[in-house]
Amino acid sequence: MATVIIHATVTLDGFMADVGGGVAWMSGVRTVADDEAVVKRVLDHIGAVVGGANKSATIDDGEEPYGGMLKVPVYLMTHTSHEPIEKNGTTYTFVVEDISLAVATASEAAGDKWVSLLGGSISRQCLRRGLVDEIHLDVVPLLLGDGIPLFAGLGERVELERLDTSGFADEAHLRYRVLR
Amino acid sequence: MATVIIHATVTLDGFMADVGGGVAWMSGVRTVADDEAVVKRVLDHIGAVVGGANKSATIDDGEEPYGGMLKVPVYLMTHTSHEPIEKNGTTYTFVVEDISLAVATASEAAGDKWVSLLGGSISRQCLRRGLVDEIHLDVVPLLLGDGIPLFAGLGERVELERLDTSGFADEAHLRYRVLR
DSSP states (O other): OOEEEEEEEEETTOEEEOTTSOOGGGTTOOOGGGOHHHHHHHHTTEEEEEEOGGGGHHHHHTOOGGGGTOOSOEEEEESSOOOOEEETTEEEEEEESOHHHHHHHHHHHHTTSEEEEOSHHHHHHHHHTTOOOEEEEEEESEEOSSSEESSTTOOSOEEEEEEEEEEETTEEEEEEEEOO | OOEEEEEEEEETTOEEEOTTSOOGGGTTOOOGGGOHHHHHHHHTTEEEEEEOGGGGHHHHHTOOGGGGTOOSOEEEEESSOOOOEEETTEEEEEEESOHHHHHHHHHHHHTTSEEEEOSHHHHHHHHHTTOOOEEEEEEESEEOSSSEESSTTOOSOEEEEEEEEEEETTEEEEEEEEOO
16 A cells, blocks of 8 residues: 655755745755765655645646656646646546545555655645655755745644654654554 | 754644743643653753743743753843843753844854754744754644644745654644755
């Protein structure tokens, strides 16, 4: 059975992107992405991706999830139906508004691998619906001061179990199990 | 010379307290506070404390910083002048609005130990003024969903260097140096 994870890189103050959605602040940070063996070990675990509606724009402008390194099915939440898109060996399937359906479909596609949830809105919706098994955060050594948060607006309490706390280069890796 | 640190226990979503200021959510969490040797090692480093105006209320109701375990000078920010208070071996000195003065005075009192900054407002004010040397967070395995944040409203970017990332019982300990 697939493990559904929130997988995000955040600043120490919990932002995924600056106010304009940019991640230029990430440049210069020594991350796991600098170590190919570590990246491969992480990516090998991911069997499918669920992204937010705004991610659909990334298909056209070339910004694919995980920098296009990951060749697994991607499910994108939209408000209107859309035919699947094939690009660079990845299939993008559009799911209209039903996040539970998107996660269930992605879980089936992922087999016993991870379903990676990308984006704050998707992550919070899935937390509220009890669809998340684990949270994996890569914390960048920076306070951004303002921006697009991962958890803000969640509005409910979620108990966690600490699975792993470790450092790699500049980043801190925090891994938790969601308790139900 | 003293090291000025932001010292806070926060949830994974960055809250220090719930919306009403309560920390009842902390009960049941296995923290370093359960290990006397670890607590002593941490407290031995602290030479003075700077707290927010709201902390002055804690002197009367018995809630002292660090549960009263720490016998070091405490400096409390207020809006109106107030005579120092002695309670249970601790001197509480009130500083009217000048946070830089409070930190300078506390630093002198602390010698080569830590000045511990308590509370979100104090912490953010000191970050903006470049008064903070290190940030020490104890992260509790919980998403609170809403509450009183440590960093929200900071409004400016602060570069950090990761010093330590470790786990103890339920908590993750994240320690950073503030780069200037």
